Amino acid sequence: MKGAIMIKRLLLASLLALSASTCTDQRSHSKAVYMLIDTSGTYAQEVGKAQRIINYLLGTLESGDSLAVARVKTRSFSEKDIIAKATFDSRPSQANAQKRAFRDKIDAFVKTVGGSAYTDITGGLIQGGMWLNETGAGTKTILIFSDMQEELDKVTIRDFPINLKNIRVVALNVVKLKTDNIDPRRYMGRLEAWQKRVEQAGASEWILINDIERLDSMLKS
Amino acid sequence: MTSNQFWMIWPGNPMASALILFFIAMPLLYAARKLAHDLFRSIGHVIGGPLRLGARWLFLTAKEMKERNKAVLLAHGREEVGQHIEREFERIGAMVTRDLEGYPALQRKLLEEITRVEEDYKKCGEVPPPPPEWVEAVTAISKVKSEGNEMVQRILEEIKRSVESIHAKALAEYRRAYESRHKILNGFMPFWRSLDKTFGQVDKKLTGLQDTSSKIDAQMEKYEQINKKTDKAEHALTVSAFTQFAIATLVLLIATGGAVVNFRLIAVPFSEMVGAGDYITSSLRMSDVAALVIIFLETTMGLFVMETLRITHLFPVISNMNERMRRRMFWAALTFLVVFAGIEAALALMRDMIVADKEALRQSLAASQAVAPDPLLRMIPTTAQMVLGFFLPFALAFVAVPLESFIYSLRTVGGALVVMLVRVTGFVLRILGNIVRYFFKVLTVTYDLTIALPLLIERLVKVARSGADDEARESRPVKRAA
Numbered sequence: 104m105k106g107a108i109m110i111k112r113l114l115l116a117s118l119l120a121l122s123a124s125t126c127t128d129q130r131s132h133s134k135a136v137y138m139l140i141d142t143s144g145t146y147a148q149e150v151g152k153a154q155r156i157i158n159y160l161l162g163t164l165e166s167g168d169s170l171a172v173a174r175v176k177t178r179s180f181s182e183k184d185i186i187a188k189a190t191f192d193s194r195p196s197q198a199n200a201q202k203r204a205f206r207d208k209i210d211a212f213v214k215t216v217g218g219s220a221y222t223d224i225t226g227g228l229i230q231g232g233m234w235l236n237e238t239g240a241g242t243k244t245i246l247i248f249s250d251m252q253e254e255l256d257k258v259t260i261r262d263f264p265i266n267l268k269n270i271r272v273v274a275l276n277v278v279k280l281k282t283d284n285i286d287p288r289r290y291m292g293r294l295e296a297w298q299k300r301v302e303q304a305g306a307s308e309w310i311l312i313n314d315i316e317r318l319d320s321m322l323k324s
Numbered sequence: 325m326t327s328n329q330f331w332m333i334w335p336g337n338p339m340a341s342a343l344i345l346f347f348i349a350m351p352l353l354y355a356a357r358k359l360a361h362d363l364f365r366s367i368g369h370v371i372g373g374p375l376r377l378g379a380r381w382l383f384l385t386a387k388e389m390k391e392r393n394k395a396v397l398l399a400h401g402r403e404e405v406g407q408h409i410e411r412e413f414e415r416i417g418a419m420v421t422r423d424l425e426g427y428p429a430l431q432r433k434l435l436e437e438i439t440r441v442e443e444d445y446k447k448c449g450e451v452p453p454p455p456p457e458w459v460e461a462v463t464a465i466s467k468v469k470s471e472g473n474e475m476v477q478r479i480l481e482e483i484k485r486s487v488e489s490i491h492a493k494a495l496a497e498y499r500r501a502y503e504s505r506h507k508i509l510n511g512f513m514p515f516w517r518s519l520d521k522t523f524g525q526v527d528k529k530l531t532g533l534q535d536t537s538s539k540i541d542a543q544m545e546k547y548e549q550i551n552k553k554t555d556k557a558e559h560a561l562t563v564s565a566f567t568q569f570a571i572a573t574l575v576l577l578i579a580t581g582g583a584v585v586n587f588r589l590i591a592v593p594f595s596e597m598v599g600a601g602d603y604i605t606s607s608l609r610m611s612d613v614a615a616l617v618i619i620f621l622e623t624t625m626g627l628f629v630m631e632t633l634r635i636t637h638l639f640p641v642i643s644n645m646n647e648r649m650r651r652r653m654f655w656a657a658l659t660f661l662v663v664f665a666g667i668e669a670a671l672a673l674m675r676d677m678i679v680a681d682k683e684a685l686r687q688s689l690a691a692s693q694a695v696a697p698d699p700l701l702r703m704i705p706t707t708a709q710m711v712l713g714f715f716l717p718f719a720l721a722f723v724a725v726p727l728e729s730f731i732y733s734l735r736t737v738g739g740a741l742v743v744m745l746v747r748v749t750g751f752v753l754r755i756l757g758n759i760v761r762y763f764f765k766v767l768t769v770t771y772d773l774t775i776a777l778p779l780l781i782e783r784l785v786k787v788a789r790s791g792a793d794d795e796a797r798e799s800r801p802v803k804r805a806a
Contacts, residue, residue, distance in 0.1 A: 132603040158689040167601025193599030195592070195678055199685045206689060 135240035141249030176219035180226035368764030375757030382750030626721025672713030
């Protein structure tokens with residue numbers, strides 16, 4: 104009789120342990136990545152590379168993680184510029200289905216992408232920061248796939264302090280422009296200016312990755 | 325002047341300054357000599373005393389613990405040997421019931437066979453042919469003188485013919501009799517064989533009985549040794565416990581490997597059931613914990629199965645249950661175990677599907693051409709996983725046996741290690757106590773060394789005084805005499 108009671112108690116304990124899953128923390132251990140793709144001018148040709156990075160991200164991110172891909176164009180501070188976004192389901196099978204749908208959206212975007220006249224990186228950063236904060240993820244990253252040459256039209260105002268607190272900002276595939284080749288100081292100066300701006304915005308880290316292979320180790324850290 | 329040079333009486337010359345200070349301090353040190361000695365002695369006692377006391381207490385505790393460990397070890401050994409003897413007696417009982425129960429029948433069979441052999445032997449005894457009466461007649465006739473008498477000659481020839489025919493007849497009769505005896509003797513053979521076989525059986529059974537008896541004798545001797553609480557018995561039991569501990573640890577490690585494989589099989593499907601994004605700690609997922617809980621439950625059910633089968637005796641409550649209740653509990657635990665095994669097999673299949681889906685997604689993301697695997701090759705790992713998933717819980721059930729050995733031997737091994745630890749701590753405390761004591765003795769001597777000059781003066785003064793006193797003492801009797 105006591106043995107049966109013991110079995111019942113054990114089963115009850117195991118059920119309690121299983122039900123405790125509802126009380127656990129989901130947010131702080133998840134990752135959120137917001138990727139900005141520059142589609143201005145000649146940089147729009149690099150979108151194939153961006154697609155490979157997105158596919159890599161889809162293969163790397165796990166259940167509970169979030170991913171959004173947005174384009175950088177004349178004015179980028181808008182939800183409409185988000186091409187695809189998803190917070191992957193905690194069930195791996197559902198997460199796989201979401202990833203497939205995400206990939207299809209990106210494929211469609213890559214086929215129809217067109218160049219924009221101006222490049223509003225700051226607007227994209229503000230939008231990305233807001234989206235990442237909404238996800239409540241433990242690790243927040245903005246990937247900027249751009250040459251980091253911001254060009255704004257006359258009416259667009261972006262010369263004000265922005266907030267990127269606790270967000271890691273990674274500049275990817277920052278190609279050298281023709282003018283950079285003439286005077287490399289322009290390239291260095293551009294990167295330094297962005298680093299300063301991002302750090303002033305409260306970003307946890309500023310990383311420059313031109314070799315895509317290094318992205319793997321960066322995302323794992 | 326910097327802050328660390330404030331003491332220098334002779335600025336820039338620390339040696340001279342120190343010497344001057346030393347000479348200034350020397351009278352003070354001399355004056356405070358007794359107080360300083362008392363202080364050093366007191367500090368030595370204050371620090372060294374508790375250390376030595378602690379060491380003594382630890383040695384006493386270690387001794388008590390050793391006694392307690394010995395008592396527990398001997399009690400456990402007594403119980404174990406008692407069970408062993410009980411089992412041997414049960415075995416003998418079974419043997420006696422099985423073999424010697426049929427002994428009267430066996431004896432009857434033996435007697436019957438012996439009687440039959442005896443009768444047959446009697447039957448085949450050689451019967452000498454009866455003495456022919458006609459021999460005397462022939463002798464008498466042979467004495468008759470024929471002397472060419474034709475009639476006598478004829479009679480003799482007739483007699484010879486008759487004798488020859490009778491002789492042939494007698495010889496044939498004799499041979500027939502021998503033939504029948506040989507047949508009887510030939511008929512002995514199966515009985516002899518049967519007798520030999522029966523005696524062999526009896527011998528074997530009696531030898532088995534003797535072997536078991538000698539085993540019981542050995543166990544009884546061990547039991548007596550334990551009862552007498554001899555060092556030999558204690559040593560033997562300790563060695564046995566250490567061996568058991570090592571073997572049980574090894575087997576448990578192997579079982580842990582099995583549990584890890586089991587965990588790998590069900591962790592992924594559990595993430596599908598309870599979610600992969602929930603964490604208990606920074607690296608511990610809820611799904612992993614759930615999978616572990618299931619494995620622990622399976623092991624527990626296996627433990628109960630072993631307990632109810634009375635293979636292990638970890639829970640006295642279970643072993644003391646009545647037969648009916650124990651059987652019910654056995655079936656309940658076994659049912660749970662089978663259900664868990666079935667669930668695991670299903671989870672293993674689910675894992676295979678999830679992994680395949682993830683792999684397909686990865687391949688599609690990498691834009692590489694996915695090669696369709698051979699259905700047979702795909703089926704083999706899937707089936708193997710399912711079979712593993714089903715049988716691993718049953719294999720884990722056997723962990724109960726080494727676990728029991730581990731727990732019982734842990735008491736002895738752990739006890740011995742704790743005693744050793746306490747002794748080592750006691751030894752260290754004792755050494756520390758002695759170091760402190762002798763340190764303050766050295767400090768006292770060093771103190772005296774620093775005031776060697778005043779002490780020398782003191783001694784000289786004392787010598788001078790004692791010389792003057794001696795002179796005074798010597799002069800007094802002279803005065804009296806004068």
